[in-house]
Amino acid sequence: MIAKVIVDVPAQQTDRLFDYRIPPEWEEVVKPGMRVVVPFGPRTIQGFVIEIAESSSHNKLKRISNILDVIPVLTQELLELGEWLTDQTLSFKISAYHVMLPAALRAKVKKEVVLRGDPASFDMALQAAFGKTDRLNWDVLTKEHASLVRLVQTYIQKGVLDLEYVVVDKGNKKTERVLRLAAEGETEEELLRHLSARAAKQREVISFLYNQKNPIKTNELLRILETTRATITPLLKRGLLNETEEEVYRDPTEGLDIQETMPLELTEKQAAVIAPILKSLESEVHEPFLLHGVTGSGKTEIYLQAIDRTLKDGKEAIVLVPEIALTPQMVNRFKGRFGSKVAVLHSGLSMGEKYDEWRKIHRDEVKVVVGARSAIFAPFKNLGIIIIDEEHESSYKQEENPRYHARDVAMFRGRYHKCPVILGSATPSLESYARAKKGRYTLLPLTERVNNRAMPEVNVVDMREELRAGNRSMFSAALLEKMQERMDRDEQTVLFLNRRGYSTFVMCRDCGYVATCDHCDISLTYHRSQNQLKCHYCGHEEAMPTVCESCGSEHIRFFGTGTQKVEEEIAKVLPSARVIRMDVDTTRKKGSHERLLTSFGKGEADILLGTQMIAKGLDFPNITLVGVLAADSMLHIPDFRASERTFQLMEQVSGRAGRHELSGEVVIQTYTPEHYSIELVKSHNYEAYFEMEMAQRKHAGYPPYFYLTLINVSHPEITKVIGVTEKITSFLKRELSDETVVLGPTASPIARIKDRYRYQCMIKYKNEPKLVTTLREIQQHYLKEMNQGQLNISIDLHPYLFM
Numbered sequence: 001m002i003a004k005v006i007v008d009v010p011a012q013q014t015d016r017l018f019d020y021r022i023p024p025e026w027e028e029v030v031k032p033g034m035r036v037v038v039p040f041g042p043r044t045i046q047g048f049v050i051e052i053a054e055s056s057s058h059n060k061l062k063r064i065s066n067i068l069d070v071i072p073v074l075t076q077e078l079l080e081l082g083e084w085l086t087d088q089t090l091s092f093k094i095s096a097y098h099v100m101l102p103a104a105l106r107a108k109v110k111k112e113v114v115l116r117g118d119p120a121s122f123d124m125a126l127q128a129a130f131g132k133t134d135r136l137n138w139d140v141l142t143k144e145h146a147s148l149v150r151l152v153q154t155y156i157q158k159g160v161l162d163l164e165y166v167v168v169d170k171g172n173k174k175t176e177r178v179l180r181l182a183a184e185g186e187t188e189e190e191l192l193r194h195l196s197a198r199a200a201k202q203r204e205v206i207s208f209l210y211n212q213k214n215p216i217k218t219n220e221l222l223r224i225l226e227t228t229r230a231t232i233t234p235l236l237k238r239g240l241l242n243e244t245e246e247e248v249y250r251d252p253t254e255g256l257d258i259q260e261t262m263p264l265e266l267t268e269k270q271a272a273v274i275a276p277i278l279k280s281l282e283s284e285v286h287e288p289f290l291l292h293g294v295t296g297s298g299k300t301e302i303y304l305q306a307i308d309r310t311l312k313d314g315k316e317a318i319v320l321v322p323e324i325a326l327t328p329q330m331v332n333r334f335k336g337r338f339g340s341k342v343a344v345l346h347s348g349l350s351m352g353e354k355y356d357e358w359r360k361i362h363r364d365e366v367k368v369v370v371g372a373r374s375a376i377f378a379p380f381k382n383l384g385i386i387i388i389d390e391e392h393e394s395s396y397k398q399e400e401n402p403r404y405h406a407r408d409v410a411m412f413r414g415r416y417h418k419c420p421v422i423l424g425s426a427t428p429s430l431e432s433y434a435r436a437k438k439g440r441y442t443l444l445p446l447t448e449r450v451n452n453r454a455m456p457e458v459n460v461v462d463m464r465e466e467l468r469a470g471n472r473s474m475f476s477a478a479l480l481e482k483m484q485e486r487m488d489r490d491e492q493t494v495l496f497l498n499r500r501g502y503s504t505f506v507m508c509r510d511c512g513y514v515a516t517c518d519h520c521d522i523s524l525t526y527h528r529s530q531n532q533l534k535c536h537y538c539g540h541e542e543a544m545p546t547v548c549e550s551c552g553s554e555h556i557r558f559f560g561t562g563t564q565k566v567e568e569e570i571a572k573v574l575p576s577a578r579v580i581r582m583d584v585d586t587t588r589k590k591g592s593h594e595r596l597l598t599s600f601g602k603g604e605a606d607i608l609l610g611t612q613m614i615a616k617g618l619d620f621p622n623i624t625l626v627g628v629l630a631a632d633s634m635l636h637i638p639d640f641r642a643s644e645r646t647f648q649l650m651e652q653v654s655g656r657a658g659r660h661e662l663s664g665e666v667v668i669q670t671y672t673p674e675h676y677s678i679e680l681v682k683s684h685n686y687e688a689y690f691e692m693e694m695a696q697r698k699h700a701g702y703p704p705y706f707y708l709t710l711i712n713v714s715h716p717e718i719t720k721v722i723g724v725t726e727k728i729t730s731f732l733k734r735e736l737s738d739e740t741v742v743l744g745p746t747a748s749p750i751a752r753i754k755d756r757y758r759y760q761c762m763i764k765y766k767n768e769p770k771l772v773t774t775l776r777e778i779q780q781h782y783l784k785e786m787n788q789g790q791l792n793i794s795i796d797l798h799p800y801l802f803m
């Protein structure tokens with residue numbers, strides 16, 4: 001029997017199946033989707049079995065040297081999905097398979113020298129190197145005992161030593177020692193008779209285990225009986241107790257207090273929206289839905305009840321939530337309803353925790369997974385529903401190979417399992433809404449908040465006028481007054497500072513010089529806590545200068561607003577306000593995110609101040625005011641979606657106010673109040689916004705009217721970068737159809753990162769059958785140079801990032 005294997009070498013030449021002979025003793029064992037270890041050239045590497053065949057067209061095949069799984073880690077569906085993903089993203093098959101699995105499964109292989117003969121005949125130094133063991137790590141040997149390598153070689157030739165490849169699985173299962181009584185059928189009295197009357201502690205252990213009936217973790221027993229290991233060691237030696245290492249799961253939500261919840265009675269509007277979803281579940285046909293529900297319209301309750309139906313039918317559910325919205329509050333809404341049937345996957349988990357959660361899914365121990373982007377690959381076999389909440393979020397697109405969008409993967413899996421896919425959002429992406437309007441997705445509108453609660457009233461404040469009126473503070477008079485009001489009424493405020501595309505840079509007031517990174521064409525960010533300047537692209541750090549590098553002036557200051565600065569300002573203008581600040585600095589420690597939110601939920605602060613982190617998912621009854629400090633900081637990023645993102649973000653933050661009994665209000669501070677992406681938040685008019693933005697896109701030739709492909713070239717030498725980009729551009733112009741537009745070459749918005757120059761070229765097209773083959777040709781052409789030299793070419797078929 002032959003196994004056709006994709007090997008773990010991400011390169012064009014190896015992006016195909018290689019045949020290996022399956023040793024006879026494993027013919028029954030090896031299955032498609034398993035990881036195996038195979039010899040490849042001079043190396044031994046990992047691979048995935050894709051197919052099993054009777055014979056091969058090659059002779060002299062090498063044998064599989066090891067198998068890494070007992071149950072395949074990739075199902076037939078995921079194997080096909082990998083194939084599809086490779087085509088969709090122009091990546092390598094091996095990268096596609098890796099992205100579906102937890103990193104812990106990416107086993108490493110280590111070389112070991114193993115003893116086969118009698119070490120007595122050894123040279124003394126070699127004996128010492130081995131010590132009491134019969135194995136020696138090759139790296140240790142070559143590094144620490146380099147002089148012995150030659151000797152080892154001769155012993156290997158003599159057959160006294162051998163070289164072996166051992167796979168190190170990074171997914172260390174967590175185990176704990178567990179104790180139980182060894183003998184069965186003996187009474188307590190009989191057991192105790194084995195022990196001397198003076199061994200009081202030992203007797204206590206035996207009695208405890210006898211009465212406890214079940215095995216117990218060794219540590220727990222020692223704790224309960226207030227004793228040490230010295231007590232049980234003799235019992236183990238005499239064979240009265242058995243101790244085993246048993247696998248336990250790491251529980252990321254350990255210690256969280258989760259309240260069980262019951263399904264709410266749906267409002268009439270919610271009922272109307274869930275009906276077609278339930279119908280699709282029942283009829284077992286794939287149907288994509290776009291649930292367009294304003295903030296606080298009760299979308300989550302619809303998800304929960306649709307999942308409930310799915311589970312009752314014996315099927316499984318995937319729920320995607322953007323990383324930053326995966327707050328404990330959000331997770332608890334699912335755990336509260338479905339308890340231990342829920343696995344959670346997000347980047348805050350350790351590698352081991354992710355592996356544990358993944359294994360619960362793999363072993364059918366859970367039925368629901370709530371997670372960020374990569375949870376879309378959860379290895380369920382009987383998927384009944386896929387939900388993507390906040391479907392407009394750009395974090396659903398992976399920005400490295402394979403550059404996939406979770407929405408596309410969801411549709412693939414929905415078709416495969418013949419199940420509904422629900423995209424939910426208060427502010428759908430233009431692409432999705434356009435598809436819904438065309439009838440490709442079923443549109444489910446939820447235009448009102450639960451129980452007809454009012455949408456928050458939005459005030460847009462022109463900060464230029466504030467300045468003219470002599471207000472130099474970062475708070476407008478209106479916002480300050482409303483914050484004071486909330487404090488008087490014991491209500492809460494959320495203050496949002498948009499940090500994307502906005503930073504605290506350092507500038508000379510005399511000559512306008514801005515401190516930039518020596519390796520990247522980007523300004524450095526001031527970090528107050530260390531009084532240092534940092535580059536957010538390459539990590540370069542330097543001390544805050546005291547004089548201007550360019551003119552020598554001492555008037556060099558940092559500009560821009562960080563959350564720390566806002567906090568200080570609040571202390572000046574509202575000295576009695578209790579503030580909780582949430583940003584990367586205050587949430588770095590595990591669990592701090594949750595602690596801060598819980599504390600705010602309990603009313604221990606008047607103001608929650610934060611960045612993007614607090615824009616989504618918050619549902620606290622006492623928030624009646626939302627303030628946005630700098631609405632337009634994102635509007636001027638060189639990205640055709642800048643306006644769309646601004647509208648979405650403003651609408652999302654506004655949605656945090658007045659979700660329960662108390663009504664809410666929003667103050668948006670801006671320098672461009674007339675811009676439609678800000679203006680239209682006042683009326684919460686998504687439809688009008690959609691029409692405006694669509695007209696813009698049509699005019700400029702952007703998605704969803706046109707498709708885009710972005711090619712990015714980078715190299716340490718600028719002439720090289722320009723040369724290659726020019727060649728690519730003219731090749732594309734020659735090969736592609738006349739209706740297709742090829743733009744470039746141009747310097748990327750950030751023209752240099754980590755001392756590498758960056759150029760780009762963009763393709764705009766409506767229908768371009770030759771696109772993929774042409775791009776593959778480019779990849780092929782530069783293959784050697786990319787493998788051996790410094791050249792890098794990245795191709796993004798649906799770009800979301802233009803920096």
Ligand SMILES: Nc1ncnc2c1ncn2[C@@H]1O[C@H](COP(=O)(O)OP(=O)(O)OP(=O)(O)O)[C@@H](O)[C@H]1O
Nearest residue numbers: 264265266267295296297298299300301450617655
């Ligand atoms: N049928 C219902 N009856 C009573 N309360 C409900 C009902 N459905 C939802 N709610 C409550 O209304 C509030 C808003 O609902 P939910 O958080 O599900 O809205 P959402 O549309 O997901 O909001 P967002 O998109 O802003 O996060 C929640 O506190 C929720 O418990």
Ligand SMILES: [Zn+2]
Nearest residue numbers: 508511548551
């Ligand atoms: Zn200067």
Ligand SMILES: [Zn+2]
Nearest residue numbers: 517520535538
């Ligand atoms: Zn840098």
